[in-house]
Amino acid sequence: MFIVAILVLWIGGVGARLVYLQVEMHEELREKAVGQRRDVKKTKQLRGTIYDRNERALAISVRVKTLFADATKIEDADQTAKKLAKTLGLDEKKLRKQLKEAVSLERKFVPIAKGLDDVEAAEINSKLETAGLKKADLPRYPGLHWRDDQKRSYPNGELAAHVVGFSNAEGVGQAGIEQSQNDGLFGAVIKKTQERDRLGRIYDEVVAEQEAPNDVMLTIDSAIQYTAEEALAKAVRASNAKAGMAIVINNRTGEVLAMANYPTFDPNKLGGITADNLTNRAVQSMYSPGSVFKLITYGAALEKGLIKPEARLNTGNGTVQVANRTFRDSKALGETNYIKAMAVSSNVGAIRTAMRVGKEDFHAAMLNFGLGTKTGIELPAETAGVVRPTERWFGDSLASMAIGYEIGVSALQMATAFATIANDGVRIQPHIIKEIRQSDETPVSATRPEKHRVVSVETARDLRTMLREVVISGTGKQAQVNGYEVAGKTGTAWKFDEKLKRVNAAKYISSFIGFAPANDPELTIAVVIDEPKTGGRGGGAVAAPVFREIAEQVLPNMGIRPGQTLPVDQLYAGPVAMDEIPESVGNGELAPEGDPGTDARPEALIPDPIERDRKATAAVMLTRTPQKDEPRPKKKTERAAPSNEVTRKRIETENRN
């Protein structure tokens, strides 16, 4: 009986304990058990890869490991610091201080070493191995753990840096495609729930799947991009310029094959990024295009049927007065035709042509060519440029705009305008993304650019004829490419000075935009040099050689066969040899009040028209070339001739240099 009683009591006690443990302590023990075997890991999917058109990776993320310390589990901070310093080659004192501070604050994450690959991690694991320590994960050292991370690498360094951009430590794009396509490239966080046995082996794993990030394939060709960047950098350094841009566009498809900027940066070295070298000037900066804008001027007139390329054009004595401003050519052409007027970049010819087009039609032509609006290219912070509505034009605005002033355009906008003419008058929206696809190469979307006709086929053909003459015998001779016919236009514009808030005659924007082969253009190449200081300042001297260098290497490599030998016909038979006529530069001179000669100093800064009085001015006054027996009337401009002559000679000397 006694034994039975004892047995009953014993069983009762055990039962009571069981009830207590399994009922009262159920949740607590369950959590403890789960905590022992279950491990929740959060890892981020690798950011999407950016490829060029030939599937060369321009930006790629790789898995790396970060060694961190959980200060709450460190037994001996001094010993740990010593061991880590010896293993990793770190400063022991600094590490000791860091760990002790973390222990006192009970920090659970103290990064020790970042960006280590598997080989380095394995080496560190072997060095930190502590015999007899039972630990589920590596390294087998109290308080130290690994965390999976990723590192963004740009294997080509500076190549296409402005296009590709870069991302920050959190994996968020900060510039370029990395920024504009951040949503698609961004890797979501994946939650992995792992169950481990007592030896730390994972026997069950549940992964909350997320949609994988997309990869982006660009239209950029790495080889063409490199060629453009090298040629541009060389020219900018040689001319001691402030900056430069070069764009290569496929005329048939609107694909941007290269977009180069100088200065540039290496996205692998974020410390070297400054506001100056970060700007993608090709799309984010606007400038006064100067004479390259004559494409629009003559294009508008051709489209209206007002002119024909071979038609006669009287430029008189090389000056034209519009409202209160006198515009000049570098050398008087007298009687010529529109081809030659374009070839030598006659301001008078362009202005007279624009006057015939008229304000409204000229404005419409600018908008039709896509100026004043963004191209829609898939890059951030694109500028739309500035094209003022006609209500805000002054009396001489039409004349200024005809020669590329009083408007703001980006290099991409002008390149697209030229590509339109190269493409028989059809404007194709420029784009830089060819395709977006999943990591298994399944396409998600392909770019379908917009197309619309800007000018007729005949107008485009006539313009190409005129542009060809620029290169054959005009201001763009240095753009000639061995074996290929080239057409294009030079531009040399006084630059708008931000500090002075007006156009500065001492600072230039020199450009050349052209396409090749001229008879069947495949590529349009635009080169813009900002503030060349050494050597020639003209677009023909500074920018055209860059065009040539790019075209010489790119055209053969693209399998574009050389065209016919360049013709040697001379269409111009005027009194002045073609190669002696430098490009006309400048936005005219204000007719001074009272004494016309006092303000015409060579170094005079021409005030920006936008800053001037906005009152409507008198009607356009054109200087007439007097007939043979007609007495020449006395004009104020004649008295200003000596000073302007000085200015003209200075410009000619610079262009010759």
Add this chain to the structure above:
Amino acid sequence: MKRQIQRRPATRRRPAVKQKRRLSFGVLALTVACAAIVAGGLFTVAVQHFASMDLGMQNSQLRKQVEDLEAEKRRLLLAKEVTLSPGEIKRTALRLGFGEVEAVPMVTAVKQAAAPEPRVETAAQFSTAEAQPTAVKLAAKKQTGEVTRTVSAEPARKRVAKTTTAAVSLKKEQPVQTAESRPRRVADSKPVSTAAVAKLR
């Protein structure tokens, strides 16, 4: 009084014992069978449990192996791209002693309206000491690739000999950089490791 123990006849005892034995055997057999079933079930469950654990571990190992291989593939892709980048190729070429030759621009021949009929010479004739061409320009012939010169009849001027090729070519040059200033070396036989790439940051 003596209790009379009535004894049952022997024959009467046997069926009960038999029945009892039969019942005991049956119960025992049933018990054993149930126990066997339970044991078998437990055994099966245990086998399945450990098999699933084992499968889970293998699955986890394979998944990790796949992840590791994909990570390695990416690292190799990165190393390949770094090696094939134009900048790296250029640095390697410079290190090996190659140099870059500037292209000579070709100038188009322009026929002067007032100039007389030009005299055409070949390159062989031009190389003689007597020939002193003056305002010479070069034109490339498409069909034959032969370079010809159109010589004007203007008064002779001293001509400076120059190359006429416009091709860009690489030629072996003496290295111009010292050991300290030469560009970053690339290992000859092994690709650039990601550690090297990591050091760029």
